[in-house]
Amino acid sequence: xxxxxxxxxxxxxxxxxxxNFLTTDATLxxxxxxxxxxxxxxxPYVYNGDIxxxxxxxxxxxxxxxPGLSTTEQIYIQLGAYYAATLDIYNWRMRGALGYTxxxxxxxQPGASPDNYIALWNQPIPFxxxxxxxxxxxxxxxATDYEMCYLGKFLPDGVPGEYPYPLFxxxxxxxxxxxxxxxxxxxYHAAFFDPNANGVFTCDASGAWIxxxxxxxxxxxxxxxxxxxxxxxxGTSGFSPNQGGMNWIVQNIDGxxxxxxxxxxxxxxxxxxxxxxxGVFGTTGQGSSSETTFAVGADTYIxxxxxxxxxxxxxxxxxxx
Amino acid sequence: MxxxxxCSSPQDLLNSLKTFALGAGWTVDNAGPWIGGDYWLAxxxxxxxLHYYATADNVAIQLWxxxxxNGAGLGATGGFTGFNNSGNADAHxxxxxxxxxxxxxxxxxxxxxxxxxxxTADTYLHFVCEVTAGIFGHMNGGVLLAAGGAAPAIxxxxxxxxxxxxxxxxxxEPENASAGNTMAFAAGEYNPLFILCNVDGALxxxxxxxxSPTRLVAALSAPSKTVNTFGRSPNTFNQxxxxxxxxxxxxxxxxxxxxxxxxxxxxxxxxxxxxAPKDEIPIGGDxxxxxxMIAKAPIxxxxxxxxxxxxxLAYRKNAA
Numbered sequence: 001x002x003x004x005x006x007x008x009x010x011x012x013x014x015x016x017x018x019x020n021f022l023t024t025d026a027t028l029x030x031x032x033x034x035x036x037x038x039x040x041x042x043x044p045y046v047y048n049g050d051i052x053x054x055x056x057x058x059x060x061x062x063x064x065x066x067p068g069l070s071t072t073e074q075i076y077i078q079l080g081a082y083y084a085a086t087l088d089i090y091n092w093r094m095r096g097a098l099g100y101t102x103x104x105x106x107x108x109q110p111g112a113s114p115d116n117y118i119a120l121w122n123q124p125i126p127f128x129x130x131x132x133x134x135x136x137x138x139x140x141x142x143a144t145d146y147e148m149c150y151l152g153k154f155l156p157d158g159v160p161g162e163y164p165y166p167l168f169x170x171x172x173x174x175x176x177x178x179x180x181x182x183x184x185x186x187x188y189h190a191a192f193f194d195p196n197a198n199g200v201f202t203c204d205a206s207g208a209w210i211x212x213x214x215x216x217x218x219x220x221x222x223x224x225x226x227x228x229x230x231x232x233x234x235g236t237s238g239f240s241p242n243q244g245g246m247n248w249i250v251q252n253i254d255g256x257x258x259x260x261x262x263x264x265x266x267x268x269x270x271x272x273x274x275x276x277x278x279g280v281f282g283t284t285g286q287g288s289s290s291e292t293t294f295a296v297g298a299d300t301y302i303x304x305x306x307x308x309x310x311x312x313x314x315x316x317x318x319x320x321x
Numbered sequence: 322m323x324x325x326x327x328c329s330s331p332q333d334l335l336n337s338l339k340t341f342a343l344g345a346g347w348t349v350d351n352a353g354p355w356i357g358g359d360y361w362l363a364x365x366x367x368x369x370x371l372h373y374y375a376t377a378d379n380v381a382i383q384l385w386x387x388x389x390x391n392g393a394g395l396g397a398t399g400g401f402t403g404f405n406n407s408g409n410a411d412a413h414x415x416x417x418x419x420x421x422x423x424x425x426x427x428x429x430x431x432x433x434x435x436x437x438x439x440x441t442a443d444t445y446l447h448f449v450c451e452v453t454a455g456i457f458g459h460m461n462g463g464v465l466l467a468a469g470g471a472a473p474a475i476x477x478x479x480x481x482x483x484x485x486x487x488x489x490x491x492x493x494e495p496e497n498a499s500a501g502n503t504m505a506f507a508a509g510e511y512n513p514l515f516i517l518c519n520v521d522g523a524l525x526x527x528x529x530x531x532x533s534p535t536r537l538v539a540a541l542s543a544p545s546k547t548v549n550t551f552g553r554s555p556n557t558f559n560q561x562x563x564x565x566x567x568x569x570x571x572x573x574x575x576x577x578x579x580x581x582x583x584x585x586x587x588x589x590x591x592x593x594x595x596x597a598p599k600d601e602i603p604i605g606g607d608x609x610x611x612x613x614m615i616a617k618a619p620i621x622x623x624x625x626x627x628x629x630x631x632x633x634l635a636y637r638k639n640a641a
Contacts, residue, residue: 252469
């Protein structure tokens with residue numbers, strides 16, 4: 001695993017630096033886990049097929065293949081940058097796919113997921129890249145927001161013969177959020193670990209894409225939703241009959257921070273505990289803040305809040321290299 | 322470590338447990354008859370003291386947790402030489418003793434079998450008793466795999482059922498037990514789980530039924546962080562049940578907020594849907610043995626024998 005922390009000049013430069021990191025980083029390369037850029041498309045075009053109806057100027061697309069931890073796998077990720085100047089939107093869109101065919105467009109790649117989005121801007125962006133051969137986590141600081149995405153495989157509760165392609169594609173906005181600005185501050189703008197309405201995707205054992213939701217509360221009933229533990233299960237007012245949630249979890253007894261695995265708990269269309277996101281942990285924001293690092297044994301972790309949210313139940317910890 | 326065998330009574334069960342505990346590195350502080358034919362097994366390992374007490378009428382085995390052993394009143398050969406408490410044993414008067422006991426009430430026996438799980442490396446004694454064919458009870462004590470400075474993190478828990486035989490009793494759900502039926506590692510009417518921990522400078526026994534701020538959140542209780550997890554297994558894609566950690570959270574002095582204290586070692590929550598009682602699950606080099614909370618039977622009112630649906634516990638059989 002490797003980490004790069006830096007600052008990009010804008011959303012396009014962020015994508016350029018990510019491509020360079022994934023394909024040439026010395027640590028990834030030494031482990032045989034550097035990614036391959038299969039193709040790019042730098043020819044701008046206008047797309048107005050999103051359900052919001054607003055035309056987007058697609059300015060760059062890249063098709064990446066990750067080798068997995070085994071270095072022999074083929075994990076397909078699509079990343080594109082677009083803008084809509086009149087809306088002050090400068091975002092990425094992202095997809096997973098089952099393969100790559102050179103003659104096909106962004107929309108025609110084999111077994112591709114729906115679009116997922118991360119809201120950025122055209123100003124300097126402090127960033128954190130955390131990658132290995134099977135997934136990358138990107139965190140981008142936009143003003144006081146923390147935008148983030150997880151692209152790649154998670155750790156499945158099954159062997160490859162049972163679940164060959166456990167892919168997770170998640171940013172901070174799902175279908176319908178293409179025209180969302182980073183400043184949106186409602187339930188449809190949320191980090192991948194506690195996603196918005198049907199806001200992230202996993203590829204199931206049959207190659208179909210499954211959607212995932214927020215914790216319970218106004219929008220969804222956690223008992224019937226595909227949701228990510230430990231942030232799922234609602235809970236809105238401290239310790240109460242509301243089940244679970246992170247809102248009543250604070251620091252450990254000795255003041256250290258809990259690290260709870262991020263478990264993908266699926267209810268529909270069938271029940272599954274699919275597995276855990278690689279290097280992603282539930283923690284508390286009590287007494288903490290974004291960008292705080294702490295050590296557990298020989299490992300270092302960094303915490304971030306969920307986009308604009310900074311209550312104690314809105315935090316995640318990522319394992320750094 | 323694992324051992325199995327048959328037993329004729331609760332006292333016989335504890336006598337076998339004594340032998341197993343010695344092999345798992347526990348020290349036996351007392352093992353012998355007590356007043357009126359009761360039986361008291363006191364063992365410890367490190368700072369974890371467990372006191373098993375089988376009442377003379379063979380109605381129940383009590384498990385008390387403690388921080389020490391006081392042998393005053395014991396004769397040179399062990400056993401009772403002095404009586405001082407209106408028919409109750411001294412197990413409940415031990416140093417740092419739990420305010421209540423975990424209760425397993427299997428009846429007089431004989432029982433089909435016991436299954437003991439332990440480890441020389443870690444501090445726990447877990448046992449499952451097959452009371453009658455297909456009906457089980459659990460009694461577990463030890464020290465958690467502590468998180469974030471939780472200490473001494475001693476726990477006691479057991480299955481308590483209004484009757485292990487009468488065909489009228491049920492538990493609608495383990496996290497909300499009714500009719501006196503509670504599952505091990507759950508919370509409920511009979512507080513079947515106690516954890517001793519020093520939190521914010523005060524050493525307390527935490528249990529779900531306590532007043533704030535000495536409550537706990539168990540693996541199976543309302544609220545719990547794994548209640549919904551259980552319902553999402555077994556996996557559809559491979560028909561296997563995921564072994565769900567038994568994690569516990571303790572309340573802070575400020576009240577209404579909790580800290581993660583750790584997990585039970587070599588024990589997991591599991592759905593029995595695709596397993597029969599006593600099945601063994603190999604995972605890598607490990608073998609896990611699964612048991613229903615009481616019986617793999619539909620949870621229903623009145624006309625059914627004791628049943629706990631698909632709720633079960635898995636124990637690691639090959640712990641060193």
